[in-house]
Amino acid sequence: MDNERVKPSRRKFLKSAVTIAGAAIGYQWLKSGQYLLYGADPEDKNVPWYGIVIDIEKCIGCGSCAKSCKMENDVPKEPFFFRNWVEQYTVKNDGSVEITSPNGGIDGFKQTVPDEEIFKSFFVPKMCNHCYKSPCEQVCPVGATYLSPEGVVMVDDKYCIGCRYCVQACPYGCRFIHPERKVASKCTLCYHRLKKNLAPACMEVCPTGARMYGNLRDKNSEIVKFLKEHTTQVLRPNLNTGSKLYYNALGMEVK
Amino acid sequence: MEPGYPHLTEILSHIQGYIFPNEIDLQWGILIVVYPFITGLVAGAFILASLERVFRVKILKPTYQLALLTALSFLLVATLPLISHLAQPLRAYEIMITPHGSSAMAIFGFVYLWYLMVVLLLEIWFDYRQSMVIWSQEKTGIMKWVYKIITLGLSDISPRTLEWDRKLGYFITVIGIPSAFILHGYVGFIFGSIKANPWWSTPLMPIIFLFSAMVSGIAMVMLIYMVVSYIRTKDLDINVLDAIGKYLFFVLILDFTIEGLDQIHRIYEAEESFETIKLLVEGKLYLTLFISQGLIGTLIPLGLLAFLQFYKGRIRLRKTLYFITGILILIGVYSMRWNVVIGGQLFSKSFSGFTSFKVGLIGLDGTLMAAFWLILPFGILAFLLWLLPPWKMVPEDY
Amino acid sequence: MKFYIPPQLTRLSIAFAIFITLFLLLRKLLIPDTFGQYGHYRGDSLTDNALPVVHYAGQQACLECHQDIEDQKQADVHSRIKCETCHGPGQKHSESAEATNILKPDSREFCGNCHEKNAARRSEAVVQIIINEHNTGKKCIECHNPHQPWTMKE
Numbered sequence: 135m136d137n138e139r140v141k142p143s144r145r146k147f148l149k150s151a152v153t154i155a156g157a158a159i160g161y162q163w164l165k166s167g168q169y170l171l172y173g174a175d176p177e178d179k180n181v182p183w184y185g186i187v188i189d190i191e192k193c194i195g196c197g198s199c200a201k202s203c204k205m206e207n208d209v210p211k212e213p214f215f216f217r218n219w220v221e222q223y224t225v226k227n228d229g230s231v232e233i234t235s236p237n238g239g240i241d242g243f244k245q246t247v248p249d250e251e252i253f254k255s256f257f258v259p260k261m262c263n264h265c266y267k268s269p270c271e272q273v274c275p276v277g278a279t280y281l282s283p284e285g286v287v288m289v290d291d292k293y294c295i296g297c298r299y300c301v302q303a304c305p306y307g308c309r310f311i312h313p314e315r316k317v318a319s320k321c322t323l324c325y326h327r328l329k330k331n332l333a334p335a336c337m338e339v340c341p342t343g344a345r346m347y348g349n350l351r352d353k354n355s356e357i358v359k360f361l362k363e364h365t366t367q368v369l370r371p372n373l374n375t376g377s378k379l380y381y382n383a384l385g386m387e388v389k
Numbered sequence: 390m391e392p393g394y395p396h397l398t399e400i401l402s403h404i405q406g407y408i409f410p411n412e413i414d415l416q417w418g419i420l421i422v423v424y425p426f427i428t429g430l431v432a433g434a435f436i437l438a439s440l441e442r443v444f445r446v447k448i449l450k451p452t453y454q455l456a457l458l459t460a461l462s463f464l465l466v467a468t469l470p471l472i473s474h475l476a477q478p479l480r481a482y483e484i485m486i487t488p489h490g491s492s493a494m495a496i497f498g499f500v501y502l503w504y505l506m507v508v509l510l511l512e513i514w515f516d517y518r519q520s521m522v523i524w525s526q527e528k529t530g531i532m533k534w535v536y537k538i539i540t541l542g543l544s545d546i547s548p549r550t551l552e553w554d555r556k557l558g559y560f561i562t563v564i565g566i567p568s569a570f571i572l573h574g575y576v577g578f579i580f581g582s583i584k585a586n587p588w589w590s591t592p593l594m595p596i597i598f599l600f601s602a603m604v605s606g607i608a609m610v611m612l613i614y615m616v617v618s619y620i621r622t623k624d625l626d627i628n629v630l631d632a633i634g635k636y637l638f639f640v641l642i643l644d645f646t647i648e649g650l651d652q653i654h655r656i657y658e659a660e661e662s663f664e665t666i667k668l669l670v671e672g673k674l675y676l677t678l679f680i681s682q683g684l685i686g687t688l689i690p691l692g693l694l695a696f697l698q699f700y701k702g703r704i705r706l707r708k709t710l711y712f713i714t715g716i717l718i719l720i721g722v723y724s725m726r727w728n729v730v731i732g733g734q735l736f737s738k739s740f741s742g743f744t745s746f747k748v749g750l751i752g753l754d755g756t757l758m759a760a761f762w763l764i765l766p767f768g769i770l771a772f773l774l775w776l777l778p779p780w781k782m783v784p785e786d787y
Numbered sequence: 788m789k790f791y792i793p794p795q796l797t798r799l800s801i802a803f804a805i806f807i808t809l810f811l812l813l814r815k816l817l818i819p820d821t822f823g824q825y826g827h828y829r830g831d832s833l834t835d836n837a838l839p840v841v842h843y844a845g846q847q848a849c850l851e852c853h854q855d856i857e858d859q860k861q862a863d864v865h866s867r868i869k870c871e872t873c874h875g876p877g878q879k880h881s882e883s884a885e886a887t888n889i890l891k892p893d894s895r896e897f898c899g900n901c902h903e904k905n906a907a908r909r910s911e912a913v914v915q916i917i918i919n920e921h922n923t924g925k926k927c928i929e930c931h932n933p934h935q936p937w938t939m940k941e
Contacts (some may be wrong), residue, residue: 279828295480
């Protein structure tokens with residue numbers, strides 16, 4: 135008497151079905167885990183997928199990046215609107231941290247703390263992180279902020295309604311409302327230059343090579359090699375923004 | 390010389406610590422304080438109206454239509470502060486034609502429409518239909534046609550059809566309650582879902598907004614009921630006030646508890662932003678949070694309402710106390726909106742410093758504009774009360 | 788018995804149908820052509836964002852005329868610095884070369900942006916001086932050739 139409720143052949147089928155389903159789910163899960171690493175694997179394989187590296191050890195705080203950005207991208211000169219800027223962190227012997235960024239670093243830095251009180255000091259250039267899970271793109275109500283196929287977060291000037299929700303949502307303070315164009319404005323990684331095979335203005339003028347951009351999908355690119363050889367960190371990793379701006383030698387004081 | 394930004398230059402000298410350079414310009418001003426305040430009044434007023442209808446709180450009958458029309462007046466204005474605050478107000482329609490599925494703000498447009506078209510207008514329509522038909526037959530001239538149009542040309546007032554008015558109206562009220570919860574919970578979500586801002590980002594935010602909305606809406610209807618009775622020189626029914634006061638008392642306790650819970654949780658967990666927020670609360674928000682919201686807007690009204698639960702003596706005194714309580718509660722809820730919206734932008738996302746905020750008087754984002762949006766609903770309400778006077782309705786026989 | 792539909796429901800359904808149809812028509816009319824082409828945004832915006840004029844011409848453009856300076860530069864420590872780092876945006880200059888449409892910064896402050904002593908500048912990365920003490924009253928370029936800083940003029 136066959137007292138099994140499921141026939142062996144059917145059981146075998148079920149078993150393999152479950153295995154396949156499990157493997158598929160597991161693969162999906164693993165794959166989604168891989169996304170965390172350098173935000174790679176975009177849909178369109180024919181275009182680059184841009185990432186940025188900033189090497190804190192090389193930055194000398196000259197402010198050329200911030201200055202060139204304003205000149206290249208029609209950013210108002212007043213010290214309230216920046217697509218990128220440089221901060222100086224000074225950790226004092228008493229443990230307190232002083233952060234300065236006079237006019238975004240464009241006019242240069244004056245050391246504000248006397249040498250004998252300084253524990254350590256370093257510069258941190260800031261710019262849009264071009265997150266691939268970007269909070270600003272997530273909250274835009276009309277689709278005026280988007281991630282381009284190349285992984286560049288941009289604003290549609292003709293479509294932005296100026297609600298400022300994206301400015302609130304960016305944890306890095308990289309957005310502002312352009313006072314004349316009345317739309318959200320931010321770093322485009324000099325998209326207009328990239329399209330003409332020119333480097334972004336800030337990368338072009340950096341005298342020490344502290345800034346680097348490149349195709350994360352090309353495993354032979356300079357940027358991927360750098361990421362392989364150095365221990366890098368993104369800003370605010372706890373927020374899971376999928377930042378593609380990787381800092382080398384980032385201090386824990388930096389937010 | 391480049392065009393300057395004098396108001397920003399002035400703020401520059403008030404900055405404490407370090408803030409990101411783009412944070413000097415505060416993005417959301419007083420209009421965005423007004424917006425959740427107004428939306429809250431809508432949700433609260435509607436929920437008070439639903440109490441009567443769904444839970445058959447007969448004593449609240451005199452406030453039913455009043456509450457509905459109040460809700461409608463404020464709802465019609467609710468999005469205007471938002472739109473007038475846009476840098477590109479003429480593009481506001483885009484939010485309806487290409488709403489971005491992952492944006493809390495985009496979906497709000499549809500939540501709003503649903504609430505306006507499907508809930509409020511329909512409920513009022515079913516409730517007033519019989520009266521409107523009769524008015525359209527009584528009046529002459531243009532008003533006859535106005536009523537004809539708003540009845541959608543339907544003049545059937547047979548008992549069977551009227552029975553359906555009641556049934557459908559009841560059905561709408563029932564879906565209206567969760568809709569009102571969603572409407573204002575959603576406003577809370579617009580803030581609560583911003584993970585970059587630790588002062589906003591809490592799952593309790595929608596619930597906090599909801600309960601403070603109920604508090605403010607109930608208080609507002611109570612005040613309007615008092616004022617309308619005064620203007621019409623009708624005697625105010627103290628039992629109605631007592632009933633509203635009872636609900637107000639319980640909702641206020643809930644509201645206070647949940648907000649307290651949120652703060653206790655924040656203090657106990659003391660995450661990375663805690664030191665900054667502590668400085669914020671003890672400094673720039675001290676007056677509006679502890680004095681205006683906490684003491685004036687919550688503790689004193691709680692005391693007064695508790696007292697009024699037991700004190701059943703001189704009616705004049707009780708009326709005065711209810712009136713004061715209502716005003717204080719509105720001040721408190723307005724301060725709460727201020728503390729959320731403005732407070733959330735005063736500290737830098739670098740958690741290392743603070744900017745400052747000064748409200749201008751004139752301009753698109755000034756006090757006058759905000760005051761205008763706050764006064765406009767009362768004008769609309771006066772119009773609605775003239776067009777659809779609850780006291781001239783056909784007496785119901787059920 | 789015939790199925791009964793309350794008359795107010797019929798009227799309301801018509802009203803809502805009209806409203807929704809109008810909304811859909813308007814939507815079709817107002818929605819930009821390329822919206823949704825690549826994602827939830829206006830596809831044309833990609834082209835728009837590629838439109839702005841380039842101001843920084845890039846090193847290649849400079850070398851077309853100024854290879855001599857580049858050769859000088861290569862012989863000293865400023866070899867890695869691009870022309871436009873100091874001379875500013877050069878697109879206009881590369882299109883019509885005039886002395887007036889390119890920057891020639893010569894102030895002590897400008898050099899100080901990199902060379903002023905600062906605890907955050909690593910000494911092996913860049914040579915630093917205290918600008919208020921180092922040969923005050925003279926411009927840096929009176930002694931240092933900016934293209935070859937260690938070839939002193941005097």
